[in-house]
Amino acid sequence: MQLASDLLSYALVAVGSVLTGYYLYFFSRLAFFRPKAAASLNEPLSIIVCGRNEQFHLENNIPKWLQQQLKNGFELVVVNDQSEDDTRQILQWLARNEPNLRPIHIERKGNERIGKKYPLSIGIREARHAHLLLTDADCVPASDLWAAKMTSAFTHGIDIVLGYGAYEKHPGLLNKLIRFETFHSALQYLSYALAGVPYMGVGRNLSYKKELFFKHKGFASISHIPGGDDDLFISKAATASNTAVMIDADAHTISVPEQTWKNWRRQKTRHYSTSKYYKPAHQLLLGLYSLGQFLFYPLLFSTLILSHWQAACVVLLIKSMAQYIIFSKAMRKLNESDLIKWIFFMDLWMFVYYLMFAGTLWKKEKKTW
Template identity: 35%
Template structure:
C-alpha cells in the first residue's frame, strides 16, 4: 500500500507540474506576441509616483535618470514619507533643476492606516495626470522607453492596468542567485496567468493604472489595515482579463538593488508572502497547486528512490531517477526561455538545485509569513 501511494502521489505531482511548466509558464516562455509599440498615437500625460522613506542616495540617482525618458508629457511626484535624512533638501534642490519634479511631504501617518498605502494615496491624489506609473526609489528604468511602453496599454488600448516586470541587479554569490530564481518564478506566476487572461497580482516597482479608477474605488478601501499589498492585493481585487495587460518587453522593465544579506532578504520576503494570505481563494490555488504538486513530486520521488533502492529494484530506480532528471531539464529550459523573453539576460545558475531548495523555502518561510504579526514597510 505504501509503495502504491508513493507512485500515486509521484504521478499526480508529475502531471500537474508538466501542465504548469509547459502550458501555464509556457505562455511566457514561448511568448510570440508583438512587443508594446515604441510610438503611439495618444501621448497622454503620465505621472510617475514614488514613495520614499530615507531614500536620499537612491533618489539622487533615480530622479535624473527618470528625466532621460523619451516621452513628451510626464512629471514625477515623490512622496517624502517621514524621512529623517536629507531627502527633503535634495528634492528642493532638484526641483530647481527639473521643473517637472514635484514632491509632497508626510510628517506623520494617521492611526490604523498603513504607511505605504497612505503615502501612495496622497501622491496619487495630488498627481497632475490621470495615468499613473508606480515604481520605488531603489529602482531604475531599464531603458528610456520605460514610460512609453509601460503606459501604452492604458493610453491606447483602453486598459485600466498595465503590469510590468521588475528584476534585481545580478551579483555574485548564492543569495543573489536565489533572488534571481525566486523573482523569475514569481514573474512566471503573474505574467503567465495574466497572458492567459487570469491576472491576479503585480509588483509595485513597475505598475501602471488610472488615477480616476483608483479614486472611484476609494483607494485602498478594505485594505488599509493590511501592511503591504498596495500592489498585489489592490491588483488582486480589481484586475480581470478585460481590463489588464501584461507588458512583456525588456525595455519596459525596471531593475532594483537586491538585498545583500539573509536577514534583510528574510524581512522583505516575509512582507511579500504575508500579503498572499489575503488573496482571493481561486488565486491562492493558482500558486498553491503548483507548490503542492512540487512538494508531491519531490517528496514522493525521493521516497520512491529510497524504497526501490532498499528493495534493489534497479529498473524502477532508474525510471524514477530518469523522470526526476527529465523534469529538471524541462524546468531549466522553461526558465531559460522565460528569462530571455522577460529580461533578455542570462538565467540563474543551477536552476534544478534552486528548484529543489524551493521546497523548503516556500513551506517554511510561507508558514512563518502567514503567521507573522510584525510586518512593516519602513
C-alpha cells in the first residue's frame, strides 16, 4: 500500500515537472519575446483569399483588405471555388473600380468538394508577386498595417512568417473557451517556432514566398488529405532558420467565432484530423505535453486523497506559479488579456477538451471545406 502511494506521488511529480519544463523552456520564448525592428517589404505583395459560398464575408471584408498600407503596393487575389451563391457577381461588381482586386473563378467537373488546397494552389500559381500573404474569407485585418507588419518579418533567409489569427470577443463561456483554445494553440506553434521547431501555421494569417511553395511541389505530397494546407505544408517546409513569427497587435487577423457548441465541435474535429500526419518528432513533442495535461489533475486529486497531500500541494504551487506567469505574459502579447483571470479554470477544462477530441485522431476526414 505504501509503495502504491509513493508511486502515485512520484508520477505526479514527474508529470508536473514535464509541464513546468514546457512552460519554462518553450512557452517562455513567446511570453518574453521581443521582436527586432524591421523595415517594410521592398517588393509588392500578393494577398490571397479563397472562398466557397462566402458572398457575405467577401462583400464585407474585401474593402478592408484593400485598405492595407504598403509602400510598394499589392494585389488581392480572391479565388471563388465553384460558389453557388452570388459570389461571382459580388466579385465582378467590386472589381470594376478596384485595380488591385483580381477575382479568379473555378468551376470543377462533377462539383467535387476536395477542400481548400486546390483553389489555394490556383491562387498561388496566378499570383504576380514573390511574397504571399494568406488569410480566410471570414477574417478581417486588425489594422491597415496588417500586411506591412506581417511582411516586415521577411529579413534575410526568412521564407515563412507565422501570424496570429484571433477571434472576436463576445460575452459567454463558449466564446472564452474558443479564444483560450486559439490562444493555447498559438502559444504552442509560435513558441516552438521560436525554439527552432516550427511545425504549423494557421491559414487565417500566414505568409511565405511563392518560390518556397513550388520548391516543395505545393501540396502534392498531401493532396490526398482534405485539410493541411496550412499546418502540414508548414510542417514540411519550415526549418529553424527560415521561419519567423509576427505577433504585433496590428498584424493580427480577427474572425467571427462559432456561436453554438455543435458548430464549434465540428470545426475543431476537422482541424485536428490532420495532426496524425505530423512528423514523428512533432507528434512526440505535442503528445507528451497533451498527455501531461490530461494526467495532471487525475494524479493531483488522487495524491491529495490517497497519498502525500503535502507533496501534491508543492507540485501544484510550483506548476501553477510558472503557468500563471508565462501564460499571462503571453496573453498580453497576443492581446488576450481578459483571459488571464480564466487561466486555471481553462487548465482544468483542457482535461475535458482532450476527452472530447481524442477520437479525431482515428476519425476519417470528410472531403469538404
